[in-house]
Amino acid sequence: MFKTFKALRANGVMGINERNVAYVAALNPRKFLARVDDKFLTKKLAEPAGIPVPELYGVIENARDMKRLEEFISHPDGFVIKPAQGSQGKGIIVVEGPLKGGWRLASGKRIDLEGMKFQINNMISGMYSLGGQPDKALIEYRVKFDDVFGKVSFRGVPDIRVIVLKGIPVFAMLRLPTAESDGKANLHKGGVGVGIDLATGRTLQAMQHDHFIEIHPDTAHPLEDIQTPFWEDILLMAAKSYEVTGLGYIGVDVVLDREKGPLLLELNARPGISIQIANRRGLRFVLDKAMALGDEKKSPEERVEIAKTLSDAAPVKPAMIEPADA
């Protein structure tokens, strides 16, 4: 046990405690947290800064707004309803399109107007927000995801998580939904995480449930060496989100839309640490190097260039599959 502890330390693997104390608490001023915790605010700040976001169809905050629900959702291509302050993808309803007087959900189930109103009421009464505060429900454009990841996704929308330290992208990962994760790309629900090389945007190795894997568990498609399109744009979006939020340590979640290219889905002030397994290396050394190279005066473009030089900071575990319980 102590040997494992020492080995993980030597490899620069970061735990939740360190993330909370040394990065989240130290670099993310509390007064700015609302900018990422409230997705409505994130959207309003990101758009003028040149970061594309999914189009907002409407916001429901109270019963009066609810009367306009049918107007907000009159989009044949479907839409997404999400609590503005939800976390970890909780409470998100993805509607694919109308179905026999109701609507078809991405999960394949059907929902009627009453059911939808009930869910929205839950959202605005704070069921998914921290501490149960009153919330807003956002109704927005449903992303039609790029086919590039079609073969390695099972339903749902794959997204790209970039960890950004003081405006410098440091770690990136492709998150793929699986049958087990019910179309959600969250890793703790059984989604697949695939490391992405910051310099090239090509996928590296993959993981599911904290174990290394090589192929997608549902589609059996190999996960390595897939080129992420618009990689430069994605890095730039991630870098720019520093100016938008003022937060020094964030996770930037980007989706690839078939028509609109990369869109900022949400920001996270407490990004998870499983990304280390997907990249097969610890965060600490990369973060240390980025911290040393970082400079408040550098432009987002310059910071993207720095990001591409970071990959040599930490040793990468060999790509060979090691069963985690060996």
Add this chain to the structure above:
Amino acid sequence: MKIKIRQAVILGFALIAAGLAVFLVKAALLHYPLSPGERATLWDFELYIEFDGRNQPARIEAFLPPSDVGRAFLQEAFYDGSFGRSLVAESETRNRKAVWTYRYPANKKVLRYAAQTMGETRSTPLPLSFREAGAQVTPFEADPVKRQAFIVLSGNLRQRSADERSFADLAIAEIFEESSGGEPYADEISALLDGNPGVAGRLELVRQLLNSQGIPARIAGGVYLTEASRRVEPRRWLEYYVDREDFRFFPAGAPGRFFTIWYGPEPLLEATGVDNLDFQIALKSQETAASGVAENAPGALGAFGRSVGFGALPLTTQLVYQVLVTIPVGITLLVFLRQFIGFKTLGTFMPVLIGIAFRETALLNGILLFSLLVGLGLALRFYLERLQLLLVPRLAVVLIFVVIAMAVFAVLMAETNQAMGLSISLFPMVILTMTIERMSIIWEESSAGEALKQGFGSLVAASLAYLVMTNPQIEYLMYRFPELLIVLMGLCVLMGRYTGLRLLELWRFKALAS
């Protein structure tokens, strides 16, 4: 960043040190017992003086135990009758004297002094002030014969001894050896003891011999507590300090426990103007709680010990605090489980609150009832989901249901004579309701497995918190030494800056260790 870490570490250790310092003072100096129910023997000491008045001014002087010595004695009481009493402290000998006076006493009179003491043992250290080496003095300045005898005797003892310690041993042996006539200096000794061959005289001679060599020595008077009875003889012994060690020489055999009353060769009692003076010392032992003795310790230190405690509160409030002070222990345990092990629980401190509820139900029943109530609540919650109620009314429905379920249990159990049903009413229903709500959300949003995992984690944490909080030793320590709360606070401060991996993260990131 670095400064913050250093500050937190300094603060944490400072808190721990401050708490431990108070703890050590109470434990080591005031002898607060470290485990509950520790018993101590306490002796009731009584000095009873009887005499006949002569119708002329009377003055009775008696030594009383000095109040500034580190040994515990308490509850002093006087019975003075019509006499005037004054207390005199002699700073040099550290003696304390009671002086009773009356102008024209007639008939039989009685005076009384009573105190309680734990006494001293041979390991009780002598006062530090006593250890300063005295000047080398040769007594009997006025009597050339005695002076000559003393010089011969001390010179000879000095010659036959190697150092101060062997000098002292030899002097005691020489003077207290029964005169069988064989000693080479029997003549000198009997000359020096002239007119006072008793124990007191011999002790005084040894003291003079030791002082002549610069060894601090004094005669102490008191009683042997091991001789507890209605009538106890006052005893004399010698205290001296040599080679950085305390020594006591008891001519009448060493007692296990004794009680010092005065120092010096004078008798315990002196009186003028009275007839038929008689005194009696009574000693009675009694068993008592050791904590009570410590809490009544005299002096500023004793008052300090009392100020860091709950003794001043009314009894009912004390009982509340007896429970309250254990909660931080549970909280600290929970912090450890979360920050170092990586336990996942429903709600931050919910397990501790459940643990407190277990106090009333006992562990096994508590776990059963908790699981049952949460299970029923979850079932209802899933049904309510179908009714599409709004959040707050839905929580209210679940809460009311929890109360009803608890009431039904209580009634059913009471009918079957199960006492455990009654204890259920103290379950925190709001906590239960929130637990049910949280669990059902995790159930839906993540998975049933995750919900059960967190529920199980909470239950394990609650059980551990309960076991820690109800441990009699921990309960006692926290209540008797509330300064340990500061220590817990310091521990939590330190744990708050722990940035290392958690135990469960070792397992999680095992793939990255090579």
